[in-house]
Amino acid sequence: MKKYFPFLEWIPNYDRANLGGDLSAGLTVGVMLIPQGMAYAMLAGLPPIYGLYAATIPLIIYALFGTSPQLAVGPVAMDSLLVAAGVGALAPLGSDKFIALAIGLALMVGIIQLSMGVLKLGFLVNFLSHPVIAGFTSAAALIIGFSQMKYLLGLEIPRGKVHETLISILENIGNINPETFMIGLVAIGILLVIKKMKRRIPGPLIVVMFGILVVYLLDLHEADVNIVGEVPGGLPTPVIPDLSMGDIQDLIPTAFTIAFVAIMEAIAVGKAMQAKHKTYKIVPNQELIALGLSNIFGSFFKAFPTTGGFSRTAVNDMAGAKSGLASIISAATIILTLMFLTSLFFYLPKAVLAAIIIVPVFGLINIKEARHLWKTDRKDFALFMITAIGTLTLGIQQGILIGVVLSIIMVVYHVSYPHVAELGKVPGSTEYRNLSRFEDLEEFEDVLIMRFDAQLFFANLTYFQEKLEKMLEDKSNVRHLILDFKAINNIDSSALHMMHDLIEDYRKAGIELYMADVKGPIRDTLKRSGVLDMLGEDHMFMTIDLAVKTIKHDTPSPHRAYATQTKY
Numbered sequence: 001m002k003k004y005f006p007f008l009e010w011i012p013n014y015d016r017a018n019l020g021g022d023l024s025a026g027l028t029v030g031v032m033l034i035p036q037g038m039a040y041a042m043l044a045g046l047p048p049i050y051g052l053y054a055a056t057i058p059l060i061i062y063a064l065f066g067t068s069p070q071l072a073v074g075p076v077a078m079d080s081l082l083v084a085a086g087v088g089a090l091a092p093l094g095s096d097k098f099i100a101l102a103i104g105l106a107l108m109v110g111i112i113q114l115s116m117g118v119l120k121l122g123f124l125v126n127f128l129s130h131p132v133i134a135g136f137t138s139a140a141a142l143i144i145g146f147s148q149m150k151y152l153l154g155l156e157i158p159r160g161k162v163h164e165t166l167i168s169i170l171e172n173i174g175n176i177n178p179e180t181f182m183i184g185l186v187a188i189g190i191l192l193v194i195k196k197m198k199r200r201i202p203g204p205l206i207v208v209m210f211g212i213l214v215v216y217l218l219d220l221h222e223a224d225v226n227i228v229g230e231v232p233g234g235l236p237t238p239v240i241p242d243l244s245m246g247d248i249q250d251l252i253p254t255a256f257t258i259a260f261v262a263i264m265e266a267i268a269v270g271k272a273m274q275a276k277h278k279t280y281k282i283v284p285n286q287e288l289i290a291l292g293l294s295n296i297f298g299s300f301f302k303a304f305p306t307t308g309g310f311s312r313t314a315v316n317d318m319a320g321a322k323s324g325l326a327s328i329i330s331a332a333t334i335i336l337t338l339m340f341l342t343s344l345f346f347y348l349p350k351a352v353l354a355a356i357i358i359v360p361v362f363g364l365i366n367i368k369e370a371r372h373l374w375k376t377d378r379k380d381f382a383l384f385m386i387t388a389i390g391t392l393t394l395g396i397q398q399g400i401l402i403g404v405v406l407s408i409i410m411v412v413y414h415v416s417y418p419h420v421a422e423l424g425k426v427p428g429s430t431e432y433r434n435l436s437r438f439e440d441l442e443e444f445e446d447v448l449i450m451r452f453d454a455q456l457f458f459a460n461l462t463y464f465q466e467k468l469e470k471m472l473e474d475k476s477n478v479r480h481l482i483l484d485f486k487a488i489n490n491i492d493s494s495a496l497h498m499m500h501d502l503i504e505d506y507r508k509a510g511i512e513l514y515m516a517d518v519k520g521p522i523r524d525t526l527k528r529s530g531v532l533d534m535l536g537e538d539h540m541f542m543t544i545d546l547a548v549k550t551i552k553h554d555t556p557s558p559h560r561a562y563a564t565q566t567k568y
Contacts, residue, residue: 004286007064010323021320026329028202028319029072029312033330034337035204036312037075038228038345039353042151043144044080044304045093046102048353049231049342051075052334054106054303056235058294059331062308063324065290067283068270070321072312072330073294077361078137078265079258079305081144085396086254088159090247101251104241106306107299108248108255113263114292122263122284129410131380132403133264134369135387139399141364142392148354154180154226162392179223180351183211187355195359204356211352212344226350231342235335236302257397262307266291269313276317311360383410418454420467423484423544430545432484445477447551449544451484458494465498472511479511480551484544486517496529503534514551516541518563527566537564 033055041051054075062073083102084093091097116122146165150157154177157168187207194203214220221227243251270282295305316326373381383406391399421434424441432449435441448471452464472478491499503513518526518540526532532540541547542563 003283004289005065006067006286007324010069014323014325018322019325021322022325023329025316025319025321025326027333029316029321029326030330030333031202031205032312032315033074033334035208035348035353035356037334038348039204039356040075040077040080041304042350042353043077043147043357044075044083044102045088046083046099046304047094048228048345049338050099050102050302050304052338052342053236053301054298054306055334056298056303056331056338057301058298058303058306059327059334061294061297062290063327063331065286065293066270066324067280067286067290068273068308069280069323069326070273070277070313070317071266071270071308072316072321072327073266073291073308074306074312075304076262076265076307076309077144077357078140078261079307081140081147082254082258082261082396083304084147084159086251086257090250093159100242101247102304103299103302104243104247105251105255105258106295106304107241107243108251109259109262109305110292110295110297110299112255112259112292113288113295116259116263117285117288117290117292120285122267122288124260129380129383129403129407131369131373131383132387132407134366135384136391136400136403138365138367138370138384139388139391140396141361143396144361145358148357151226151350151354152181152184152358153177154224154351161395177224179220180225180349183214183220183225183349184351184355187211187352188359191355191359207352207355208345208348211349212347215347215349220349221347228345228348228350228353231345233338233340233342235338238300241299253397257400258305261400262291262305263288265310266308269308269310273313273317379410383407412459415454415457416459417463418452418460420453420464421451422471423449423451425545425548430543432544444548444552445475446479447482447548448472448475448478448480449482449484449548451487453487455490456488456495457490457492461494461498480514481506481511482514482516482541482544482547482551484516485519485522488522489519491522491525493529496525496531499526499531500529500534503531512539514539514541514547516544516547516563520566523564524566532564532566540564 034052037051037055038048039051041048041054044050058073062071066073083105087098087101087105091101116124142162146162147159149155149165149169153169155169155172155175157165157172160168187210190207190210191203194201194206215225215227267282267284267287270287274280274282291307295303298306370381370384373384383403386406387399387403390402394402421436423432424435424438424443425432427440427442433441435443450468450471454460456464506513513535515535523532523540526535540563541550
């Protein structure tokens with residue numbers, strides 16, 4: 001029971017010694033979440049109040065069902081951008097229809113994540129490789145940053161791609177609102193200084209206070225400085241999102257995209273915290289359940305999609321969070337704000353909220369990773385660049401789709417064209433190594449030793465045969481062929497048919513085939529298929545060295561049973 005309801009473990013056994021850290025972390029993150037949530041709601045195309053709604057119930061639900069004591073769930077930049085991009089194609093930003101679809105999207109994302117967790121499908125996120133994630137994140141950071149330029153500069157800039165936004169800024173550069181621009185620049189400067197200090201100072205709250213005071217004292221809202229305005233108070237009335245079948249069909253691509261991106265971000269952050277503390281273990285499928293429930297219940301209280309955030313989690317950890325109580329305290333802080341303090345945000349300039357978004361997201365542009373990939377792996381660098389360029393030019397959803405497709409293609413390529421080696425003996429030992437890597441290995445004129453470093457199945461059989469034929473052509477006097485099965489963990493029916501034909505064809509050509517270091521499950525499969533009987537148990541060996549010695553000295557190999565025993 002505790003496996004699926006982690007709160008049954010930590011609540012009854014709560015250590016009061018952790019209360020100070022949890023209280024400090026909960027208040028710190030809660031204060032941080034107020035302006036940050038409002039900023040991310042604005043990024044998502046929603047009124048700022050919805051960012052506060054998204055920072056209440058989801059936090060409490062994750063605290064009860066999640067497996068990371070430090071992970072801080074709530075609205076994040078990437079999900080917010082995906083909401084704006086996906087829902088914005090169906091309804092005008094900020095409209096009643098847009099708001100309803102964004103909340104319904106949270107419900108759909110939650111159902112997808114919960115289903116994946118229950119069905120133990122967390123492994124699916126592995127189809128997004130690290131270069132793809134880095135490329136997508138870097139491009140998305142640029143898109144997020146440029147999407148906030150209209151608030152930072154006080155310009156009316158239509159939604160569009162990065163280059164379209166840049167062109168629009170250049171065309172309207174004479175219409176920049178100087179007061180808005182100065183407020184935004186100062187806010188960015190303050191946030192950067194606080195970030196560099198690396199102390200537990202709530203930078204977002206400080207710039208919010210600065211912005212409100214400047215606008216209020218100098219009456220800058222009269223100078224066309226765009227402010228948040230009236231923020232409704234009180235808690236939202238719980239209601240199940242109302243989605244038509246047409247809405248669901250339209251939102252499915254966006255829902256799956258957000259679900260996958262949110263899972264990757266949350267699990268990546270959670271595992272980073274686990275590696276740091278080593279006092280608990282992240283359970284990916286339980287994380288899916290926790291995130292799914294967070295989004296489902298959050299949607300009932302007007303929240304848009306949420307997940308675990310990098311910066312908030314780091315602050316939560318640094319402030320001393322030891323359990324889910326920290327997140328519950330953060331949510332309580334937001335609830336109190338909703339009930340009593342929303343009127344204080346009337347004069348908050350949107351340029352400050354833009355600054356709160358811009359500073360952390362530009363840190364996600366991973367130029368260092370691009371340089372590293374260029375030096376170490378040009379294929380991965382190409383994946384990084386194609387995903388990044390595709391995201392920038394085609395859009396967020398199209399970019400991540402390109403990344404997924406490219407990742408799958410690379411997986412297929414690597415299993416279809418694995419590493420293959422011809423082996424030679426290390427002098428004075430019983431070890432065998434790749435002849436193409438070492439110059440002093442011993443070779444045998446009539447013996448060819450081949451190692452195939454992958455499972456043997458229908459997709460790589462042609463490649464296997466081509467490499468084997470090429471080795472035999474280069475070594476014309478071969479009478480004994482030893483296949484090193486050390487790296488082969490699986491063999492399918494197509495490969496079994498091929499092995500049957502190889503044994504038969506090579507015997508007709510005067511070449512005997514042997515197998516060495518065959519794992520038990522593979523031996524079982526060879527036995528069931530009849531390949532082992534056709535090959536002969538005297539052609540199966542524990543090691544390559546035993547095979548070579550038997551061939552050269554024509555003596556029986558010791559420990560035969562360990563090379564041939566099967567369950568059948």
